[in-house]
Amino acid sequence: MERTLIRELNTCVGTQVLIRGWVSVRRDQGKMVFCDVRDRSGMVQGIVLPISPAIEIAKEVTVESAVEVVGTINKRPEKNITADKQNGDIELSVESLTILNKAQTLPFDLDADLNLDTLLDNRPLMLHTERERDIFALQATVMQAYRNALIKREFTEFQAPALVGGDAEGGAAAFKVSYYNEMTAFLATSPQFYKELMVNAFERAFTIAKIFRGEKHATPRHLSELTQMDFEMGFIRDYHDVTRVLEEVVREVVVTAGEKHGGIFARFDTTLPLAPDPFPMLTLTEAQAIIRAEFKREIEDTSDMSPEDERQICEWARREKQSDFIFITGYPTKKRAFYTYEEPGKAPFSTGFDLLFRGLEINSGSQRMHDYDEMVARMQERDLDHEKFSFYLQGHKYGFPPHGGCSTGLERFTMKMLDLKNIREATAFPRDMNRIDMRLSS
Ligand code: AMO
Numbered sequence: 001m002e003r004t005l006i007r008e009l010n011t012c013v014g015t016q017v018l019i020r021g022w023v024s025v026r027r028d029q030g031k032m033v034f035c036d037v038r039d040r041s042g043m044v045q046g047i048v049l050p051i052s053p054a055i056e057i058a059k060e061v062t063v064e065s066a067v068e069v070v071g072t073i074n075k076r077p078e079k080n081i082t083a084d085k086q087n088g089d090i091e092l093s094v095e096s097l098t099i100l101n102k103a104q105t106l107p108f109d110l111d112a113d114l115n116l117d118t119l120l121d122n123r124p125l126m127l128h129t130e131r132e133r134d135i136f137a138l139q140a141t142v143m144q145a146y147r148n149a150l151i152k153r154e155f156t157e158f159q160a161p162a163l164v165g166g167d168a169e170g171g172a173a174a175f176k177v178s179y180y181n182e183m184t185a186f187l188a189t190s191p192q193f194y195k196e197l198m199v200n201a202f203e204r205a206f207t208i209a210k211i212f213r214g215e216k217h218a219t220p221r222h223l224s225e226l227t228q229m230d231f232e233m234g235f236i237r238d239y240h241d242v243t244r245v246l247e248e249v250v251r252e253v254v255v256t257a258g259e260k261h262g263g264i265f266a267r268f269d270t271t272l273p274l275a276p277d278p279f280p281m282l283t284l285t286e287a288q289a290i291i292r293a294e295f296k297r298e299i300e301d302t303s304d305m306s307p308e309d310e311r312q313i314c315e316w317a318r319r320e321k322q323s324d325f326i327f328i329t330g331y332p333t334k335k336r337a338f339y340t341y342e343e344p345g346k347a348p349f350s351t352g353f354d355l356l357f358r359g360l361e362i363n364s365g366s367q368r369m370h371d372y373d374e375m376v377a378r379m380q381e382r383d384l385d386h387e388k389f390s391f392y393l394q395g396h397k398y399g400f401p402p403h404g405g406c407s408t409g410l411e412r413f414t415m416k417m418l419d420l421k422n423i424r425e426a427t428a429f430p431r432d433m434n435r436i437d438m439r440l441s442s
Helices: 006-011 055-060 116-121 130-152 192-202 240-267 284-295 307-321 372-381 386-397 410-417
Strands: 016-029 032-039 042-048 066-075 090-101 176-178 184-187 204-212 225-234 281-283 325-329 353-357 360-367 403-409
Touching (some): 006 016, 032 066, 225 410, 353 403
Antiparallel strands (some): 032 042, 066 090, 176 184, 360 403
């Protein structure tokens, strides 16, 4: 018999079906056993009657076991219908039950409210829960919608290397890798150079890249391995060409997430993000003036946004602009990565921008330096040996058009979409100072 997916079962009333999935709930009621089964498409309530040949196995089966079930789909008696649930009007009368893999006794109830470390220690088990499936289903949609939005705008996807000869971001601590012949290589801290170089091939390029940063602090928003969704575009007039594309892409991601996952936002007790057209945009100076005036707080560092600044300006944007997103521009060039172009006529301010979302920076970008002599002079200013960047500088030597781009942290975006408190919740298998799957110290 062919397998039927659980979402199809409501069209199968009166017929015998074969399903495969996991046992979500097993309840013994008198001599009967209730056995709810879930597959990738949904859940159905199974009933094993005392006369069923499956009754002995049903009494043995454990929650989260993988099973194959044959049974007949029946309409539920009127009084047992739960109209708001998938398959709430049918039940599967189980005739045969095969345990494909019996689950051991669970260490705790999967509904239990676990602390973050226990949740992450048990991630492989916790992936059985609806909450975890929700987070990573939404994350998959974010990636897919981002990709579709860029392909639609004629960006070409490429693969950036994860092994590199040097650190692109200068500052983000790069992990060392022992390479051939006692050479040291590094794990990429960004696909930055490679996406810029791809502008010379395609004019518009993007990548969804794994990157690695030896962050020496364990905060709720930093990972050591993360996913950057980067794009880069050539022949721009200024960085606003980049922010406009980013805004459109983010709006499309939000709309797609809403269409596909309305139920998830409700289950996480949050709402679809407010993403108006256009997103509000402030300079750093303007943003900090608003924070001083609205939140009656002095600002210690006026050359960058602190986490508290980010939180408060987002609170203001939601209240005053009905937006969960806000761009901050006008950062001093010296605070930004070395490849950042200075805004013409606006020194010491750069073309760099950040996109904040619900209190956190989720994206950073800029127009880049494209002129060879200016780029080399900037490297010298920053004490960088330009000989070491000769591969990258081929772009500047051979035809880089004015170009710019940006990078969105997938895990931060997912985290804030669902109002999660810690980025590790939005990372299936997080790596940080204290963890590679298991805790690094006891
Ligand atoms: P930046 O370093 O700001 O810019 O990174 C871009 C985005 O990546 C995410 N991110 C992180 N998320 C979790 N843990 C981390 N340790 C971490 N570091 C960064 C954030 C951040 O906004 N090459 C430039 C981008 C560009 O100009 O195109 C860059 O990497 O969401």
